Amino acid sequence: MATATPSLAHFKLPVIENEPMMAYAKGSAERAKLKEALDEMIAQGTQEVPVVINGEKIYTGNKAQQFNPSNHKSVVCDYHQADAALTEKAIQGAVAAQAQWEALPFNDRVAVFLKAADLLSQKYRYKVMAATMLGQGKNIWQAEIDAAAELCDFWRFNCKYAEEIYQQQPPKNAPGNWNRVEYRALEGFVLGISPFNFTAIGGNIPSAPALMGNVVLWKPSPSAVYSNYLVYEILVEAGLPAGVIQFVPGPAEEICSTAINHPKFASLHFTGSTKVFKKLWADVGKNMDKYVTYPRLVGETGGKNYHILHPDLDKAGVHHAALQTIRAAFEYQGQKCSACSRCYVPKSLYEDFKASITAEHAKITQGAVEEFQHFSGPVINKFAFDKIKSYVDHAQADSESEIIAGGKCDDSVGYFIQPTVIKSNNKFSKTMVEEIFGPVVTVFVYDDEKFEETCQLIGETTEYALTGALFAKSRESIVKGSNLLRQTAGNFYINDKCTGAVVGQQPFGGARGSGTNDKAGSWTLLVRFVSMRTIKENFVPISDYAYPSNLI
Structure with missing residues (x-):
């Protein structure tokens, strides 16, 4: 008697496509x-x-x-x-x-x-x-x-x-x-x-x-x-x-x-x-x-993922980068290994970037997942809440840090930490260097003429190399930045947020400590x-x- 099933043909798999995503609009069947x-x-x-x-x-x-x-x-x-x-x-x-x-x-x-x-x-x-x-x-x-x-x-x-x-x-x-x-x-x-x-x-x-x-x-x-x-x-x-x-x-x-x-x-x-x-x-x-x-x-x-804005961006490009930073830093409360945790903005663009990110941040609502309207929900547990809160508390006490949006924490019912934007004057501050895994992003303002130096800084700041994003206007700036940042991320994004890899489109993973x-x-x-x-x-x-x- 045969001990194995005979293979009588080579079979061709059905055509594979990405699973269509539903919108869940108000009043929809889904x-x-x-x-x-x-x-x-x-x-x-x-x-x-x-x-x-x-x-x-x-x-x-x-x-x-x-x-x-x-x-x-x-x-x-x-x-x-x-x-x-x-x-x-x-x-x-x-x-x-x-x-x-x-x-x-x-x-x-x-x-x-x-x-x-x-x-x-x-x-x-x-x-x-x-x-x-x-x-x-x-x-x-x-x-x-x-x-x-x-x-x-x-x-x-x-x-x-x-x-x-x-x-x-x-x-x-x-x-x-x-x-x-x-x-x-x-x-x-x-x-x-x-x-x-x-x-x-x-x-x-x-x-x-x-x-x-x-x-x-x-x-x-x-x-x-x-x-x-x-x-x-x-x-x-x-x-x-x-x-x-x-x-x-x-x-x-x-x-x-x-x-x-x-x-x-x-x-x-x-x-x-x-x-x-x-x-x-x-x-x-x-x-x-x-x-x-x-x-x-x-x-x-892990990851300590970054966005960097090039000085050649126009005002629309800065606003786009701010919106993408909100998504990358705060979707799922920053609990993605790919989440944006540090952002490098040239001095000439900072005021526009700050105006955009704070204005959009003010629109974010937070609450239980059963309340469908909320963009932001809870962090996963008490341990995560306490750890993330400690970084917010540090920023509030640190003379070189300024919380420019968010910063409220409440675990009375659920583990809610308000999406938080910190500006740091120290390129190696605690929140610029350590993985937080929560809804906290830190902005460092660099001198416009130090773009190359800042790209090098990104690679030297942490042990990680998971995801990163470059926002730039000219092709010359894009090529230059991409080359300088080659070893800093396994998934690199150009004029897009550093999260959201899709199977079949962006294979996901990083090197170094990631x-x-x-x-x-x-x-x-x-x-x-x-x-x-x-x-x-x-x-x-x-x-x-x-x-x-x-x-x-």
């Missing part, structure tokens, strides 16, 4: 459906989320809570936590499931993720968005571009990129030989650690390696457990076999140390803080003699989770071991 989903989720109250290992839902009784940051008395979910023993069980189950999963024909693996994208796009769009809004503090638009559009795009475009990778084969064959390449899954399991701020990243962290035949332990962020669990359930409904992705919420140190100490640890797929990634990297380094293979470490971490720059939303990420095997098959027997050059 707005009404989202409100219905939100109302239903609120009425249902606290959800219960299990650990899931080998398809079994495990209720450990060791529970933690995910709160609604708009109303921190409201519990979104109680989630059961895995411990070291359950993590070990998850590893064993995943490793056992790998052979059968990897052996599935490519078209069958792809079908799982294409179906998941369609389920999310249609059947579960509003439910996952509602969970993202209530659990992670996103307004409608931020939830739409993340939990709906971007996650659909990750699942679909990853399939297309995988198809292209598998098509890369040796172009030459000697007479009587056939050369080919297999793209094997890694030998062992992948540890996937996802952040709170993007449901789409939560879905992509385990899905990208799984698509390539790997098995994954997925540890979601404590502040995004519920939306991530819904994503996991969508994958299961789409046909993902048990054990391929193990859903293991719980204490990071216990889960990660158990996984990283295991001989079958093959890769880390991580999005989170630079400090944590460096710690995990060091821990892996200490364990190198334990592993079956050299682990692949893939990480997207990560390994493996570019989520591109084929370069997927190749990190395969190990190539080159095969040479000979069809013609040789008649002698000696070569003509050996003959006398």
